[in-house]
Amino acid sequence: MSVPENVKKRYEQLKAEIEEHNYRYYVLADPIISDQEYDKLFRELLEIEKKYPELKAPDSPSQRIGGTVLEGFNKVAHSVPMLSLDNTYNEEEIMEFHKRVLKNSNRNNVDYLCELKIDGVSVAIRYVNGLLDLALTRGDGLIGEDITENVKTVASIPLKLRKNIDIEVRGEIYMPIKEFVRINVEREEKGLSIFANPRNATAGTLKLLDSTEVAKRKLNSFIYYIIFPENYGLKTQEEALTFLKELGFRVNLNYKKAENINEVIDFWKKWNSMRRELEYEADGIVVKVNEFDIQRILGETVRSPRWAIAFKFQAEQKEAKLVKVKFQVGSTGIITPVAEFSPIRLEGTIVKRASLHNFDYVKERDIREGDYVIVEKAGGIIPQVIGPVKEKRTGEEKIIEPPKECPVCGGKVGKIKSEEVAIRCLNPSCPEKLLRSLENFVSRECMNIQGLGEKLLKRMIDAGLIKDIADLYYLNDEKLRSLGKGIGDKIIQNILNQIEDSKNRDLYSLINALGIPNVGAKTAKDLAYHFKSIENLMNASFSDLVEIEGIGEDTARAIINFFSQEEVKKIIDKLKDAGVNMGYIQVKKEGPLNGKIICQTGSLSRMTRQEFAEYVESKGGTFTETLTKKTDILVVGENPGSKLAKAQQYGTLIMTEEEFFNKY
Structure with missing residues (x-):
């Protein structure tokens, strides 16, 4: 059945009206109609789409409801690597950053743009002719996951821009604090595990395969970056933020152009004290050189831009009652005192324990069992005890003494070297040392053998199945089945598959x-x-x-x-x-240096030798420490060595650092 012209016209009118109201509500924070009036328009749109499904367009506001169920997320290469930011935590370090910027840009002063650092999930979003085409997670910085269907449910991210242009932008998707609290209350009532903080909740939401469920969680966004801003006639980050807002993106307006580094510090101090007034989590400010021309001069390392830095807020501190000190044995036998205290909420999570590092640390700070102590999160992540509140002592507190024997196996303890701070269990057969070694070995950052948690590993040790980390690769169906209760066919097969897969790790x-x-x-x-x-x-x-x-x-x-x-x-x-890989696996990447062998001499101003090697490989080339007749290019930095003369002798192409990076 054909669609009447008046219906087509009304449908287009509704789309435009609803998106305009979305823009006024989410971007301008200036709605001009009530929620009821908005809902009425939305219902009318849905009724038309239901009756005439052929009308439903990619930029329809109904896309935000979700409804797509995915089997998984496709991997997609980023057009430009998504770098991470270096961090700084105090005024001295931000002054050092400023000095490096001035030195490397050959300027007496630069303007900075200071923006709040939103504690969410970074995304890259591409638009083609003004329509949302692709949204990617950061991934490893080079390759992300396609989360387009889930990002469409975020009401503050436009499905259609206010200009029909091709553009890629980057920003942060986050969960508002109120929404985070609401979801955790619901999960607790249902007996589900609660999210640790809004950032984890956001990350978990964006990885849901059902976009309908994503839509229910009311994520929000701030967009702050444009790929190739010069293509749009933009000269500064401040201009870029204005342009983003004009396109229909939600931009965080709590930013400031600082004409000197002292204004940067003032901005940081202001928000360090005011951040708890925000409806979202912010863990610092991002300091960016404002002018794009200067950004290009400064460049970046393989990992992070030289023209920007995250200036983290000072850690939140709370007082807690230190109830008990337990001794934990690590993989190398080091015995660590661990404080267990009354639960406190710190930087968005509940904290009940923290490492006391070593017994010298305890002695220097005179920390005692029963003390009230000051706790903070180092870098906003790791809980640590700063020291006791001595004025609250009652005289019943106990001095913490190093153990005379291993708290697990009862074996001898001592120091391997006299100058060493750590006290260790000296028993080579200590089961706790083995357990911690195994936990490290199977962890995600190491061999990534999933399904082997602490309890299961302990059962294997107690049963005598594992006496060292290599014994993992000699487990079989019969040995695992001997563990008895709770170890069925599915678990056994999963463990053996995971162990087999891990043989091919880097x-x-x-x-x-x-x-x-x-x-x-x-x-x-x-x-x-x-x-x-x-x-x-x-x-x-x-x-x-x-x-x-x-x-x-x-x-x-x-x-x-x-x-x-x-x-x-x-x-x-x-x-x-057992067949575990013992060699370096080089993943060949396509790029302008394909088939070329690159060597370096002297020190580079832009990056370390290791970073340069990674950069060469990211462009498809092969980096070598040794110059031979097969070397295609020698890159020369400051104070070059004998490789330069050898390259001249071989007729190797010699390039300065500037020439190389301008070309590649």
């Missing part, structure tokens, strides 16, 4: 999983990239290790000592025999 995951003292995720990546195999790393000399940027003498010694242990060598052999 080398850096394995290095991180081994629990080498002083070696975390970043250092593990640097070691994997440099040595390319576990065997090379095990045979590395002290001088080989300290040559790598970021690895100091203490870490180098820790690595050598770790791999010199016979127990560790046996574990590596067992892992190798």
Whole structure:
């Protein structure tokens, strides 16, 4: 049946009216009709679409109701990498950032734009001819997940722009605090687990496969960034925010142009004290060089822009009663005192315990069991006890003494080195040490073996199935079934599949999983990239290790000592025999450096050697530490070494840092 012309006309009129009211409500905060009048218009639109489904358009406001059920989220490459921001927490550090900006831009002063840092989920949104075409999560910064259907349900994100242009914007989707509280009350009443904070609730909502459920949670947004702003005649971040608002996006108006760094600090102080008045979580301010020309001069590293920084708010502090101190044994045997205190709400989550780090920390601060203590979250994440409230002492508080024996196995305790702060369990067979090693090994940041939680791992240890981390790869159906109650066919198959999949993890995951003292995720990546195999790393000399940027003498010694242990060598052999990957897996990426071998000499002003290596690979090239006749390009920084003369001898293309980055 054909659609009457008057119906078509009314439908288009309704679409335009409803979107105009959305814009006035969500962007301008200046509605001109009541909720009842708005609902009446919306119902009329839905009735027309129901009667004439062929009219329903991609930019119809009815898209916000949801209704699409996905099987999963497709991976999509970002047009431009979504970088993360470096963080700073005090005035001294923001002054250092300012000095670097002036030095690297060769300016006496710059203007900054200060914006609130919304604690939500970053998204990239593309529009084609003014229509919402694609929305992506940040992902790993290079590849995100397609969450377009879910983003359409966010009322403040326009389905159709107020100008018919192609554009990509970026911003933050968040859950308002009131909505967060409402959802948690509902979940608690239904016996469901509650969300820890609004950011987690937002992330969980955007990963729901049913967009109808997403629509129920009333997410909101702020958009703050335009890809290639010069294409729209924009010269500053301030102009970009104005342009975004004109297009129909919701822009956070709590921003300020600062003409000097002191005004930046004043803005930070103001919102540090006022942030609790906001209807959303903000954990700092973002400080951006205002002029895009200067931003381009400053550039970025592989991870973050040099022209912007997150200036985090000072941690919220609360007082709590320290009820008990327990001793926790870690994977290397270190015994850590852990404070358990009366529950407090801190930075949006309920906190009941915090590490006291070591016994020297406890002694220096004179923290006692029974004290009232001041608690804060370091970096807004990790709870820590700052110190006691001594004026509240009653005399019944107990001094915290280091244990004379392991609190788990009863074995001897002591220090490996006299200068060491940590007290360790010295029993090599301590089940708690093994449990913590296994928890680290299977964690997401390491071998990512899902389904193996603390309780199940403990059951395996108690049953004698696992005596070291390598024994995980020798589990089978019969051994798992012997654990008895609660371990059925489905769980067994899932565990064995997960363990099998983990054999193909990257080398850096394995290095991180081994629990080498002083070696975390970043250092593990640097070691994997440099040595390319576990065997090379095990045979590395002290001088080989300290040559790598970021690895100091203490870490180098820790690595050598770790791999010199016979127990560790046996574990590596067992892992190798089980088929666990021991080599570097290089993922080839397409880009302008495809097929080219790049070498570097001297220091670069834009990034470290490791960051440069990652940059080369992100552009499809191969980075090498050694210059040979096969090397295509030598990039020369300050104070170049002997590679420069060798490149001249070989006839290798030599490029300055500026020439290389201008071209690639």
